[in-house]
Every structure is written in C-alpha cells, then in structure tokens.
Amino acid sequence: MYQLKNLECIKKKIAAISNSIKIIVVTKGQPMEVIQPIIKTGHLHYGENRIQEAMVKWKNIIAVNTNINLHLIGHLQTNKVKEAVNLFNYIHTLDSEKLAKLLSAEEEKKNKRIKYFIQINIGNETQKTGIKIEHVSEFKEYCLNSLKLNVIGLMCIPPAKGDSSFFFNKLLAIAKEENLSELSMGMSDDYETATQYGTTYLRIGRAIFSEHSQ
Numbered sequence: 001m002y003q004l005k006n007l008e009c010i011k012k013k014i015a016a017i018s019n020s021i022k023i024i025v026v027t028k029g030q031p032m033e034v035i036q037p038i039i040k041t042g043h044l045h046y047g048e049n050r051i052q053e054a055m056v057k058w059k060n061i062i063a064v065n066t067n068i069n070l071h072l073i074g075h076l077q078t079n080k081v082k083e084a085v086n087l088f089n090y091i092h093t094l095d096s097e098k099l100a101k102l103l104s105a106e107e108e109k110k111n112k113r114i115k116y117f118i119q120i121n122i123g124n125e126t127q128k129t130g131i132k133i134e135h136v137s138e139f140k141e142y143c144l145n146s147l148k149l150n151v152i153g154l155m156c157i158p159p160a161k162g163d164s165s166f167f168f169n170k171l172l173a174i175a176k177e178e179n180l181s182e183l184s185m186g187m188s189d190d191y192e193t194a195t196q197y198g199t200t201y202l203r204i205g206r207a208i209f210s211e212h213s214q
C-alpha cells in the first residue's frame with residue numbers, strides 16, 4: 001500500500017530532524033478506503049479543508065477512535081461555525097474578528113475547547129485570506145484575552161511562486177515576537193524546508209497519497 005510506504009518514509013525523515021514535529025495527513029479529496037489503512041497504523045492527526053466532506057467522512061470514525069485529532073485547514077465560513085466546533089480539535093484558519101467571536105460563543109455553548117492557529121497572510125496576497133502581518137499582535141491579544149480562545153500558534157501558506165524559506169522564516173520570527181510556540185507550515189513540496197524553520201505541524205497530502213511520490 002503506497003500511502004503507508006510514503007507516510008513511513010516521510011516520518012523517518014522527520015524523526016531524524018526532530019521528535020516534536022507532528023504530521024497532519026491531509027485527506028481532502030481522498031476516499032475512506034485509502035485513509036483507513038493509515039488509521040489502522042494508529043496515526044492520530046488528519047486534516048480536511050471542507051466541513052461537509054469532513055462530516056461525511058469522519059463522523060463515525062471519530063466516534064469510535066476518540067484519540068484521533070481532526071484539523072480544519074481550509075477557510076471557515078461563518079455559517080459553518082457550529083459544525084466546525086462539533087467536529088474539529090484544531091482550527092488552523094482563524095482569520096477574522098467576526099469568525100473568532102462566533103467560535104468563542106459556540107465553544108461556550110458546547111463547553112468545548114478547540115486549539116487555534118491564526119492564519120497569517122504572509123505574502124500579503126490580495127486573493128488570500130489571513131490576518132495581515134501588521135495586525136497579528138492586536139488580533140492575537142483580542143482572541144486570547146477578550147474571547148479566551150486557545151490560540152497556540154500561527155499558520156501560513158506561502159505564495160505559490162517564490163521561496164518558501166523566506167516566508168517560513170518570517171512566520172517563525174512573528175511567532176517568537178508574539179510568544180506563540182506552535183507553527184503550522186510546510187506542505188508536500190516544502191515540508192523539509194519548513195523543518196529548518198521550526199515548524200511543529202506539517203500539513204501533507206499529495207506526498208502521501210500520490211502513488212509515485214517517493
């Protein structure tokens with residue numbers, strides 16, 4: 001089973017660098033048949049980017065496998081907050097005041113605590129969501145102090161064209177300044193680079209689910 005081999009190979013590479021980096025297996029677009037063998041190995045972190053797809057695929061599985069952590073890595077629309085709080089353990093895309101307020105209210109209602117990454121628009125790209133660098137500090141204080149959200153770190157998706165290392169280094173510097181210990185950065189094409197800049201959560205899809213990726 002190629003997906004197990006791919007993941008094993010990535011895990012070995014990462015373990016040689018650090019034992020505190022978690023690999024989020026990004027399962028968006030993948031059917032349960034190819035995910036199940038990975039679940040059987042005991043892997044605990046999975047990422048999805050759409051609420052509806054995530055509910056259909058994971059609802060029954062997480063009811064049985066209560067150790068599994070589900071990560072929302074895609075943009076969250078304010079009308080899907082209820083479902084998101086029900087399903088996910090981590091949200092990597094906290095990106096507006098309005099969303100933060102709704103999440104805080106929903107957490108209180110359900111008495112559930114989610115771990116959050118603030119998504120930063122690290123390349124200052126008009127087409128991307130995320131908090132602008134100059135607003136990070138204020139937004140973080142608001143989420144932590146006014147809303148009591150459990151913000152653990154920062155997340156970014158570097159511009160498609162360009163050197164990821166420049167943006168990873170930037171995110172690392174901001175996280176240090178803001179006293180946040182976790183970093184969600186690094187995907188299939190740049191996860192090894194991300195390990196050089198202190199990433200703690202890698203989000204990897206294609207490198208695991210492509211048959212000939214290694």
Ligand SMILES: *Cc1c(COP(=O)(O)O)cnc(C)c1O
Pocket residue numbers: 026028049073074157187188189203204205206207
């Ligand atoms: C799809 C996706 C990933 C995984 O990307 P791959 O290139 O398949 O590894 C990581 N992060 C986000 C936000 C994604 O949408």
